[in-house]
Amino acid sequence: xxxxxKTRYAILGILTQRPMSGYDIKKEMDESTQYFWQESPGQIxxxxxxxLREKLVTCTNSSTSGSRVRNIYKITATGLKELxxxxxxxxxxxxxxxxxxxxxxxxxxxxxxINHYHVKKYHQQLKNKxxxxxxxxxxxxxxxxxxxxxxxxxxxxxxxxxxxxxEWCDEILKRI
Amino acid sequence: xxxxxKTRYAILGILTQRPMSGYDIKKEMDESTQYFWQESPGQIxxxxxxxLREKLVTCTNSSTSGSRVRNIYKITATGLKELxxxxxxxxxxxxxxxxxxxxxxxxxxxxxxINHYHVKKYHQQLKNKxxxxxxxxxxxxxxxxxxxxxxxxxxxxxxxxxxxxxEWCDEILKRI
DNA sequence: TTTCGCATGTAAGCTGTTACATGATTCC
DNA sequence: GGAATCATGTAACAGCTTACATGCGAAA
Numbered sequence: 001x002x003x004x005x006k007t008r009y010a011i012l013g014i015l016t017q018r019p020m021s022g023y024d025i026k027k028e029m030d031e032s033t034q035y036f037w038q039e040s041p042g043q044i045x046x047x048x049x050x051x052l053r054e055k056l057v058t059c060t061n062s063s064t065s066g067s068r069v070r071n072i073y074k075i076t077a078t079g080l081k082e083l084x085x086x087x088x089x090x091x092x093x094x095x096x097x098x099x100x101x102x103x104x105x106x107x108x109x110x111x112x113x114i115n116h117y118h119v120k121k122y123h124q125q126l127k128n129k130x131x132x133x134x135x136x137x138x139x140x141x142x143x144x145x146x147x148x149x150x151x152x153x154x155x156x157x158x159x160x161x162x163x164x165x166x167e168w169c170d171e172i173l174k175r176i
Numbered sequence: 177x178x179x180x181x182k183t184r185y186a187i188l189g190i191l192t193q194r195p196m197s198g199y200d201i202k203k204e205m206d207e208s209t210q211y212f213w214q215e216s217p218g219q220i221x222x223x224x225x226x227x228l229r230e231k232l233v234t235c236t237n238s239s240t241s242g243s244r245v246r247n248i249y250k251i252t253a254t255g256l257k258e259l260x261x262x263x264x265x266x267x268x269x270x271x272x273x274x275x276x277x278x279x280x281x282x283x284x285x286x287x288x289x290i291n292h293y294h295v296k297k298y299h300q301q302l303k304n305k306x307x308x309x310x311x312x313x314x315x316x317x318x319x320x321x322x323x324x325x326x327x328x329x330x331x332x333x334x335x336x337x338x339x340x341x342x343e344w345c346d347e348i349l350k351r352i
Numbered sequence: 353t354t355t356c357g358c359a360t361g362t363a364a365g366c367t368g369t370t371a372c373a374t375g376a377t378t379c380c
Numbered sequence: 381g382g383a384a385t386c387a388t389g390t391a392a393c394a395g396c397t398t399a400c401a402t403g404c405g406a407a408a
Contacts, residue, residue, distance in 0.1 A: 005395080006275060013282040023359050033281060036274035040397060045361055069404085070359070080285070087279050087286040091294050093301060096272030098212035099182065101333060103263050105209060106189035107326035109256070110263040115326075118267050125269060150283035150291075153351070157277060157344050164340035168333050175329070181367080199387050216369060221389055245376090246387070355408085362401080369394080377386070 007043050008051060012075055012083040015057065017147065019074035022048050032151065035133075035158050048073060056082055112176045119176070123169040130162050183219050184227060188251055188259040191233065193323065195250040198224050208327065211309075211334050224249055232258055280348075288352045295352070299345040306338050 010033070014025050022044045029039055048071075051057045056079035060072050075083070100122055107115045133155060140151050186209070190201050198220045205215055224247075227233045232255035236248050251259070276298055283291045309331065316327050 016285055035271055036277040088290050091276045095211055100267045101212040101330045105330050108323045109192055114264050147284045153348055154277045154281050160340040160344045164336040168336045172329055
């Protein structure tokens with residue numbers, strides 16, 4: 001089973017919203033998908049060039065507007081088709097690594113103050129994240145985009161998980 | 177901020193249970209940490225050799241027992257010290273990628289039957305996983321190891337998350 | 353004028369997986 | 381005898397991050 005490049009689909013997907021530059025794509029992801037999908041510029045630019053060669057996107061060089069040069073990419077009909085094909089394919093669910101759990105699993109070798117500290121700190125970070133989710137929720141609710149219902153589903157997922165994680169922290173902190 | 181190799185600590189941590197061969201380490205992880213940490217043989221063997229060179233483990237070649245050759249690795253005092261240092265260091269919490277959420281985020285470009293299918297299938301897989309967790313829970317409860325309380329904490333985490341994920345699936349399946 | 357954000361890209365390097373190679377032993 | 385499992389390893393390469401290089405325009 002070969003691994004296939006999902007970055008290309010993430011980029012194509014973002015481009016269904018509107019034509020964008022590589023820089024815009026990065027920013028867009030930082031504002032919307034950052035809790036379950038991130039890309040670095042070192043990935044985006046080379047893959048954008050590849051997508052262009054494969055004619056899945058077109059590029060208009062907007063140097064005409066008097067301001068600085070920006071490469072604006074737009075998804076093509078072929079690109080949209082390729083995206084839809086991928087969307088219909090079965091999803092892989094690899095178990096992500098969790099460093100906190102690994103440390104806790106070996107917790108016997110550590111002082112319990114240390115184990116407690118790790119969980120406590122995690123708890124604090126989760127609470128901050130939850131606030132950001134609540135803010136994002138407000139923003140999307142007023143978004144008239146047709147995509148909004150789907151965005152809400154992914155947000156809902158994050159919230160549910162966060163609450164479960166917070167509950168777990170509370171229980172663990174009582175134990176150690 | 178450089179990334180540091182966590183595989184070495186996973187291996188050292190497993191070796192605190194008892195001396196083991198590379199093969200055993202793999203099996204041990206498959207049976208205990210597989211829901212939050214996995215390693216492939218292609219990682220384990222080279223890193224074991226490296227740990228040996230750094231004197232964090234020792235190796236006794238048990239060809240004497242008449243059976244086939246097995247390299248049994250044992251953690252040294254230095255190795256244990258290195259493990260403990262790592263255990264005390266702050267934990268990084270990178271957001272793992274989630275392909276299902278990415279597809280759902282782009283769900284507007286897909287038929288809703290497809291979106292529904294993905295979530296439904298995920299739901300089924302989660303239910304199977306939950307059964308495995310319940311089995312693992314029973315096994316650990318009867319384990320007299322001093323590590324057992326910590327193992328239970330990681331298991332608890334998995335259960336909490338699973339329930340949250342299942343709930344989310346139920347809600348989403350009503351919507352699409 | 354100098355700093356910051358915009359904007360695009362490249363190169364190096366690490367992590368980790370997959371696939372392959374090899375051969376012994378045990379069980380049916 | 382043949383299959384499955386035990387057991388150790390290597391090579392190729394995909395994927396991704398980090399750091400770096402470059403330069404424009406706007407604002408302070």
